[in-house]
Amino acid sequence: MMILRYAPASPFVRKVRIAASILGLADRIELVTSNTADQQDPVRQDNPLGKIPTLVLENGMRLYDSPVIMAYLDSLAGGGKIIPAGEMRFKALTLEALADGMLDALILQVYEVRYRSEERREPSWVQHQADKVSRSLAALEDDPPALVDGLPNVGCIALACALGYQDLRFEAKWRPGHPRLVGWLDRFAKAVPAFEETRFKG
Amino acid sequence: MMILRYAPASPFVRKVRIAASILGLADRIELVTSNTADQQDPVRQDNPLGKIPTLVLENGMRLYDSPVIMAYLDSLAGGGKIIPAGEMRFKALTLEALADGMLDALILQVYEVRYRSEERREPSWVQHQADKVSRSLAALEDDPPALVDGLPNVGCIALACALGYQDLRFEAKWRPGHPRLVGWLDRFAKAVPAFEETRFKG
Numbered sequence: 284m285m286i287l288r289y290a291p292a293s294p295f296v297r298k299v300r301i302a303a304s305i306l307g308l309a310d311r312i313e314l315v316t317s318n319t320a321d322q323q324d325p326v327r328q329d330n331p332l333g334k335i336p337t338l339v340l341e342n343g344m345r346l347y348d349s350p351v352i353m354a355y356l357d358s359l360a361g362g363g364k365i366i367p368a369g370e371m372r373f374k375a376l377t378l379e380a381l382a383d384g385m386l387d388a389l390i391l392q393v394y395e396v397r398y399r400s401e402e403r404r405e406p407s408w409v410q411h412q413a414d415k416v417s418r419s420l421a422a423l424e425d426d427p428p429a430l431v432d433g434l435p436n437v438g439c440i441a442l443a444c445a446l447g448y449q450d451l452r453f454e455a456k457w458r459p460g461h462p463r464l465v466g467w468l469d470r471f472a473k474a475v476p477a478f479e480e481t482r483f484k485g
Numbered sequence: 486m487m488i489l490r491y492a493p494a495s496p497f498v499r500k501v502r503i504a505a506s507i508l509g510l511a512d513r514i515e516l517v518t519s520n521t522a523d524q525q526d527p528v529r530q531d532n533p534l535g536k537i538p539t540l541v542l543e544n545g546m547r548l549y550d551s552p553v554i555m556a557y558l559d560s561l562a563g564g565g566k567i568i569p570a571g572e573m574r575f576k577a578l579t580l581e582a583l584a585d586g587m588l589d590a591l592i593l594q595v596y597e598v599r600y601r602s603e604e605r606r607e608p609s610w611v612q613h614q615a616d617k618v619s620r621s622l623a624a625l626e627d628d629p630p631a632l633v634d635g636l637p638n639v640g641c642i643a644l645a646c647a648l649g650y651q652d653l654r655f656e657a658k659w660r661p662g663h664p665r666l667v668g669w670l671d672r673f674a675k676a677v678p679a680f681e682e683t684r685f686k687g
Contacts, residue, residue, distance in 0.1 A: 327620060330583075331583065331617065331620035331621040331623070331624045332583065332586040332587075332590070332617050332620075332621060333616075333617060333620070334586065344572075344575070344576065345579065346575055346578075346579050347579055347582050347583075348582040348585075348586065350552065350582075351575060351578045351579055351581075351582050354575070354578065355575050358574075370546075372560075373546070373548055373553060373556070373557050373560075374546070376548075376553045376556065377547065377548050377549055377553055379553075380549050380550040380552075380553050381532075381533065381534065381549075383550075384534040384536065384550065385534075388534070394610075398607060398609070398610050398613075399607045399610065402604070402605070403604070403605050403606070403607045404605070405600060405601045405605045407600070408596075408600050408601065411600075414535075415533065415534050415535060418529060418533035418534075418535070419533040419534060421533070422533045
């Protein structure tokens with residue numbers, strides 16, 4: 284068994300769990316809860332950054348971050364499954380980077396509250412992060428990614444997780460202004476049961 | 486010509502410039518300075534996150550973030566050049582993610598000063614980021630990556646840029662405690678002239 288260091292609410296872990304599910308690899312991966320705030324948590328041995336997801340292979344090799352794990356799972360499943368071949372590859376990978384970048388900007392907003400007392404928060408920094416998300420949502424609403432039949436690619440998986448994270452932590456405020464993306468996420472959820480199965484209900 | 490939206494001091498851009506140089510692609514890429522703090526900068530059209538490096542291809546396609554651009558340049562050069570095949574691939578990609586994660590943690594420390602007045606800084610947050618870097622340096626000092634003959638892989642390129650960034654912005658404080666990594670960086674710099682050529686001298 285591989286070990287996935289994980290937390291149930293992590294959107295980056297969710298990417299990996301969805302990928303494992305649709306690639307038929309979920310039963311080869313044991314989920315082990317990690318508390319990244321705990322200095323004694325074994326994740327810091329496996330990944331000096333102390334971040335999840337971190338995947339421990341049977342041979343002891345450690346893989347991170349989430350795009351690397353996604354690429355590994357794709358190769359384990361034979362390749363070309365969730366990372367398309369040819370030029371579509373870089374389109375999918377760039378969409379993944381866009382969605383991951385949205386997540387980074389969202390998480391920095393969450394951390395601003397979680398790690399700082401009110402007088403140490405910086406509204407212009409929070410706005411700077413929020414603007415990254417707004418611009419990304421606007422660009423994606425303008426031109427939602429194709430959801431073709433067959434397996435979704437890593438970009439679509441990451442985008443679904445980035446939208447789902449805003450449902451979880453930002454009161455779904457993205458929805459009213461982005462009807463095409465709302466429809467896109469509905470179609471994604473219908474095509475990929477693992478999306479709902481991995482939704483954090485805490 | 487491709488266009489690389491860039492800034493001379495960006496360590497993530499430096500990765501791409503080194504890759505382009507060693508892959509013989511530098512003369513196909515025009516460097517265009519980007520001010521990511523300027524709302525009117527065209528980088529925000531090319532990449533809604535407003536981040537550099539962003540690569541604009543001749544067909545108009547936009548690629549980011551730096552690991553995606555590195556993979557694209559490798560494929561453009563025929564593949565298997567700076568991203569090895571087989572299991573070494575994921576070792577190299579994970580090292581790249583480690584070095585990129587160190588850079589993220591370093592840049593958050595720089596931004597803490599740049600974007601906040603003194604009373605809005607949070608020492609425990611800065612320490613949390615600094616600890617990620619310390620643990621990563623300790624793990625790498627324990628077991629420095631192999632520098633084999635031939636082209637360095639994306640992981641080694643990223644690590645060199647992460648160490649170089651600490652020379653630039655953190656007064657080279659990493660050096661005294663990490664003699665093996667200092668020796669590693671010396672060997673890297675000797676083997677890869679583009680490392681010195683892309684050093685920011687501002």
